[in-house]
Amino acid sequence: MLxxxxxxxxxxxxxxLRWPTWLILATLVLAALVPTLPFLHAAQSKAAHAAHPGTxxxxxxxxxxxxxxxxxxxxxxxFAANESMQVTVDGSKGNYFTLGSIPCDDNGMCTxxxxxxxxxxxxxxxxxxxxxxxxxxxxSAPLTIRATLYVYSAFNLPHGGPGSHIWVEGDGFGRNEExxxxxxxxxxxxxxxxxxxxxGNLEFQFDAPTNATPGKYPVALVRAHTVLMKxxxxxxxxxxxTPGIHSGQSVQIQLSGFLxxxxxxxxxxxxxxxxxxxxxVGDGEGSTTIxxxxxxxxDYTLTAVGETSGFQATTDLKIGPGILLTPNPSNPGSTIxxxxxxxxxxETVDVYFQTKQxxxxxxxxxxxxxxxVPLTIxxxxxxxxxxxxxxxxxxxxxxxxxxxxxxxPSLDIYAYGGSYYNKQVTLYCExFAANExxxxxxxxxxxxxxxxxxxxxxxxxSFYIYFNIPSDPNLPSVAVAAIGTVSKVKAIxxxxxxxxxxxxxxxxxxxxxxxxxxxxxGGVETVTVSFNGTNMVTAxxxxxxxFKATFAVPKDLKxxxxxVQATGSSSGVSLSTIFMIPxxxxxxxxxxxxxxxxxxxxxxxxHSNSVDILWNDPNYGGYTYLxxxxxxxxxxxxxxxTAPSGIISGLTYDVIVIDGPTRASAQAPFIAQ
Numbered sequence: 001m002l003x004x005x006x007x008x009x010x011x012x013x014x015x016x017l018r019w020p021t022w023l024i025l026a027t028l029v030l031a032a033l034v035p036t037l038p039f040l041h042a043a044q045s046k047a048a049h050a051a052h053p054g055t056x057x058x059x060x061x062x063x064x065x066x067x068x069x070x071x072x073x074x075x076x077x078x079f080a081a082n083e084s085m086q087v088t089v090d091g092s093k094g095n096y097f098t099l100g101s102i103p104c105d106d107n108g109m110c111t112x113x114x115x116x117x118x119x120x121x122x123x124x125x126x127x128x129x130x131x132x133x134x135x136x137x138x139x140s141a142p143l144t145i146r147a148t149l150y151v152y153s154a155f156n157l158p159h160g161g162p163g164s165h166i167w168v169e170g171d172g173f174g175r176n177e178e179x180x181x182x183x184x185x186x187x188x189x190x191x192x193x194x195x196x197x198x199x200g201n202l203e204f205q206f207d208a209p210t211n212a213t214p215g216k217y218p219v220a221l222v223r224a225h226t227v228l229m230k231x232x233x234x235x236x237x238x239x240x241x242t243p244g245i246h247s248g249q250s251v252q253i254q255l256s257g258f259l260x261x262x263x264x265x266x267x268x269x270x271x272x273x274x275x276x277x278x279x280x281v282g283d284g285e286g287s288t289t290i291x292x293x294x295x296x297x298x299d300y301t302l303t304a305v306g307e308t309s310g311f312q313a314t315t316d317l318k319i320g321p322g323i324l325l326t327p328n329p330s331n332p333g334s335t336i337x338x339x340x341x342x343x344x345x346x347e348t349v350d351v352y353f354q355t356k357q358x359x360x361x362x363x364x365x366x367x368x369x370x371x372x373v374p375l376t377i378x379x380x381x382x383x384x385x386x387x388x389x390x391x392x393x394x395x396x397x398x399x400x401x402x403x404x405x406x407x408x409p410s411l412d413i414y415a416y417g418g419s420y421y422n423k424q425v426t427l428y429c430e431x432f433a434a435n436e437x438x439x440x441x442x443x444x445x446x447x448x449x450x451x452x453x454x455x456x457x458x459x460x461x462s463f464y465i466y467f468n469i470p471s472d473p474n475l476p477s478v479a480v481a482a483i484g485t486v487s488k489v490k491a492i493x494x495x496x497x498x499x500x501x502x503x504x505x506x507x508x509x510x511x512x513x514x515x516x517x518x519x520x521x522g523g524v525e526t527v528t529v530s531f532n533g534t535n536m537v538t539a540x541x542x543x544x545x546x547f548k549a550t551f552a553v554p555k556d557l558k559x560x561x562x563x564v565q566a567t568g569s570s571s572g573v574s575l576s577t578i579f580m581i582p583x584x585x586x587x588x589x590x591x592x593x594x595x596x597x598x599x600x601x602x603x604x605x606x607h608s609n610s611v612d613i614l615w616n617d618p619n620y621g622g623y624t625y626l627x628x629x630x631x632x633x634x635x636x637x638x639x640x641x642t643a644p645s646g647i648i649s650g651l652t653y654d655v656i657v658i659d660g661p662t663r664a665s666a667q668a669p670f671i672a673q
Contacts, residue, residue, distance in 0.1 A: 244322010
């Protein structure tokens with residue numbers, strides 16, 4: 001649009017300069033006297049588009065990586081004064097979706113927020129564009145959408161009993177992407193293949209194993225290059241009820257952790273033993289309200305037994321005053337609900353945690369003898385001690401207490417493929433105070449302890465944190481600790497760290513300078529680096545067992561895969577990786593739509609042999625076999641392949657040629673149109 005406008009203006013100027021002098025002067029005078037003439041006014045509004053005329057507009061985003069549903073801030077500069085900027089995002093097959101409109105100020109600056117929500121939004125790279133409503137000027141910025149995974153059972157709960165029906169859903173994935181679903185860690189129990197739809201949305205269902213024991217289980221979704229994981233908890237068999245009632249009052253019974261779809265019989269030991277209810281549990285959970293038969297005041301036991309599983313759980317029922325704490329257990333600093341029953345109607349009750357010094361919440365008992373109040377739990381506590389919540393009437397006639405359990409601090413370590421040096425590891429922790437800062441330590445309470453990061457716990461006291469594994473000379477077992485800075489809550493777990501060496505670059509021609517770093521060697525020892533069996537350089541590791549070194553690949557080598565090895569002089573640790581000297585290849589054309597015939601030319605491949613040609617989609621992962629070719633006695637070849645169907649305009653793909661004998665490879669980019 002801007003180029004067409006400029007060309008039109010040039011043509012007008014050429015005609016203008018061919019007019020007689022008196023006509024030019026008259027026109028200029030007329031323009032000065034009548035600034036509201038339509039064509040001059042239009043030109044004037046175009047020229048006033050920004051504080052710096054002639055400067056192309058720019059667009060910036062508050063974040064370059066986001067998830068569907070996120071709200072981001074969009075800032076445009078260089079637009080027309082007081083116009084509005086329309087914000088759009090590219091969709092599927094060239095479609096654009098509008099995210100919102102942002103007003104601009106007197107200087108042509110436009111700042112506002114938009115929500116990333118469209119009818120069809122696949123994961124990967126996208127372009128956010130801002131367009132002026134009057135000037136039609138536009139600017140763009142890149143945005144990457146990451147995938148989000150949701151795992152839940154009935155009522156959107158992340159927990160249930162053995163055999164629970166589990167829904168796996170997600171968005172922000174690739175179009176028609178196929179992924180493997182596992183119960184347990186990566187490569188655990190395979191539940192089948194999940195396939196996303198055209199818009200990158202995922203829906204998959206399976207049943208948890210009926211023999212699953214209580215605990216936390218990752219549900220892993222394995223993509224081509226990444227693994228997404230959510231925790232699903234198998235609950236232990238449990239029955240909770242209104243803990244205290246007067247005779248004749250109703251009792252709320254809640255069951256969890258039983259076998260999915262079974263019936264559970266609930267009985268009590270009053271009046272010589274009586275069955276009170278038979279409750280069906282969908283995903284191992286169920287509830288009902290009953291009124292027990294009249295019974296003398298005192299303490300009784302409710303027993304729940306699974307008719308299929310034989311699972312059994314008990315709880316106490318007091319005929320007289322009693323209180324129920326929900327949730328229990330809970331994390332430090334959380335707010336729980338205290339429900340009381342069996343009190344005298346109309347009386348006042350003081351509710352407090354452990355001692356009155358922690359604060360008192362006052363409740364008034366209703367006509368049924370019940371009350372409900374919120375109570376905030378202290379942020380700090382003594383681990384291992386018993387903690388109680390008390391509810392005492394101000395008259396002292398009725399009183400009850402209930403044992404409160406703090407969520408047990410825990411730390412789970414997920415390092416898919418092994419805990420290798422410099423590899424990303426995921427920690428999942430819970431049992432901390434809401435919104436508190438938690439410090440993470442590697443090699444905790446051992447020589448060389450290292451703080452590797454900090455995280456902020458969510459309102460439920462849990463959090464995830466990701467970091468790269470540091471070097472540690474005390475292999476294989478490493479202690480990892482999470483310590484709350486406010487609650488002082490501590491969780492410790494262990495992992496077996498594996499040493500590794502990393503080279504940069506991993507491929508290049510003969511003579512390439514290679515940078516090597518490694519971890520897991522002995523502290524302060526000599527490390528010898530060799531290439532293809534020849535010693536190249538030595539380095540001294542630091543106290544953590546990490547080292548760095550640089551060497552040059554010999555200049556007389558042919559293509560192929562060569563071993564780079566590092567060996568510690570005193571520890572005996574020896575680690576290796578592969579450096580590849582690649583062949584050379586090119587393609588023509590380098591752009592085009594699906595079905596384009598591409599000529600592939602290669603040289604420096606193995607003489608009189610074969611090569612394999614692949615198509616790689618780095619945007620969503622996946623390889624397609626395009627064909628093969630035979631090389632000449634000089635290691636050269638020329639052949640043609642066809643660009644696959646379904647490629648997306650504007651995205652970059654790779655044509656890869658792999659040498660048969662050495663498996664050395666080279667690649668060239670192809671941009672889809």
